[in-house]
Amino acid sequence: xxxxxxxxxxxxxxxxxxxxxxxxADRQKPGFLWLGGFKSDMTGTKAERxxxxxxxxxxxxxxxxxxxxxxxxxxxxDGTLTSWLAxxxxxxxxxxxxxxxxxxxxxxGFLALLVARMKIGRIAGLVLVAPAADMTELMAAEIAANPxxxxxxxxxxxxxxxxxxxxxxxxxxxxxxxxxxxxxxGGGIDLRCPLRILHGDQDPDVxxxxxxxxxxxxxxxxxxxxxxxxxDHRLSxxxxxxxxxxxxxELA
Numbered sequence: 001x002x003x004x005x006x007x008x009x010x011x012x013x014x015x016x017x018x019x020x021x022x023x024x025a026d027r028q029k030p031g032f033l034w035l036g037g038f039k040s041d042m043t044g045t046k047a048e049r050x051x052x053x054x055x056x057x058x059x060x061x062x063x064x065x066x067x068x069x070x071x072x073x074x075x076x077x078d079g080t081l082t083s084w085l086a087x088x089x090x091x092x093x094x095x096x097x098x099x100x101x102x103x104x105x106x107x108x109g110f111l112a113l114l115v116a117r118m119k120i121g122r123i124a125g126l127v128l129v130a131p132a133a134d135m136t137e138l139m140a141a142e143i144a145a146n147p148x149x150x151x152x153x154x155x156x157x158x159x160x161x162x163x164x165x166x167x168x169x170x171x172x173x174x175x176x177x178x179x180x181x182x183x184x185x186g187g188g189i190d191l192r193c194p195l196r197i198l199h200g201d202q203d204p205d206v207x208x209x210x211x212x213x214x215x216x217x218x219x220x221x222x223x224x225x226x227x228x229x230x231x232d233h234r235l236s237x238x239x240x241x242x243x244x245x246x247x248x249x250e251l252a
Contacts, residue, residue, distance in 0.1 A: 002043070004071050009087050016071035017064035017091055018042060020055050030099040030124045030252040031060025035088055035108030035115075038132070039169050041070025045236040046105060046129070046244065053245050059252070060098060064091045077158060077170045080178035081136065085114050092121045099124035101248050106132045106206060106233065109197075113218070114182055117189050125194045125251030129244060130206045130233050133214040136179025138206075139171055164204070185217045194222035196247040200231020200240075 004016035022029070032054055034047050042063040054061030066084040067074035088111050092100065099122040104112030109131025116123050132138070143149040143159060152159040153173055160168035195218055199211035208227055215225040226247075231240060 002071075004042075004065075007090065009067055009072075009083075009090060013067050013074045014072065015064060015067055015074075015087050015091075016042070017062060017094070018051070019062040019094065020051060020060065022058040022060050024058055027096075027098050029059065030101050031062065031095055032101050032103055032248055032252075033092060033095070034061070034063040035102060035104035035111050036063070036065070036069070037106030037108050038135070039069065039076065039163075039165075040105070040108075041065050043070065046234070046241055049238075049241045050103065050245060050248075057249075060095065060100075062091060062094055064088075077172055078174075080175055081111070081114075081182045082178050085111055085182070088112075088115050089118065089120060095121060097122060101125045101127060101251050103127045103129070103244065103248055104131065105129040105235075107135055109133070110135055110184075113184060113189060113191075113214075116191055116193065117184070119192070123193050125248075126191070126196070127244060127247045127251065128195070128197045128214075129235050130199050130203055130208075130211060131197060131214050132206050133210070133217070134179075134183050134185045135206075136176045137183065138210075139179075140176050143171070143176075185213060188217040188219060191218055191220040191223075193220070194251050195220040195224070196251065197223075197225045198228060198231075198235060198240075198243060198247065199225070200228045200233060200235055202230055203233040205233040 006014040065072040068076035102112040109128035
């Protein structure tokens with residue numbers, strides 16, 4: 001496993017991060033912060049390729065693993081949106097006063113919106129890939145419709161949700177209950193920065209209609225929604241990654 005820098009997120013828990021620091025001393029040149037998805041890590045295809053592209057452009061690029069993910073410490077089952085949001089804010093602090101474009105995938109897109117709502121740092125734009133806004137509400141609805149999942153949550157406080165990407169995902173009662181504090185689709189959200197959403201029209205995990213609902217709930221002076229033909233949830237094909245990169249470079 002690559003060697004990453006570590007930061008203490010809270011007592012006993014350190015999270016891993018990686019960054020390309022540009023040789024250019026111009027602190028007005030926006031950097032990119034990558035926020036990954038649920039049960040994903042910063043060595044995924046998109047994060048690796050976007051890091052390479054940032055190096056080529058000599059642009060600040062920061063990526064990290066939430067606690068319980070990848071190279072970070074902690075148990076995945078202990079994670080909540082509140083803890084992962086706090087970690088994202090800490091990592092954003094590494095940029096100091098430099099303007100930053102937040103690039104978030106799935107849960108990372110949702111967290112990017114929550115970070116932007118807090119109005120911390122100098123956020124110059126958001127690029128969201130299949131944002132899983134209000135994801136815990138989607139999980140709760142899925143569990144409510146599945147008697148076995150409902151029974152597991154009541155019995156163990158956790159349901160192991162089957163995944164097309166590997167091992168089952170632990171969905172905990174704690175995660176769902178905590179998520180109720182972070183819902184945005186009902187009341188909408190005001191952004192002071194440009195927004196770009198990219199969504200695949202064949203996304204089986206977060207349907208593009210949900211992405212469009214998220215787009216409609218966001219009030220931004222400059223917002224665009226792009227539907228990508230034959231795109232899946234991950235949007236990890238080279239042409240998809242280049243579309244994400246172009247969107248971020250446009251905002252920068």
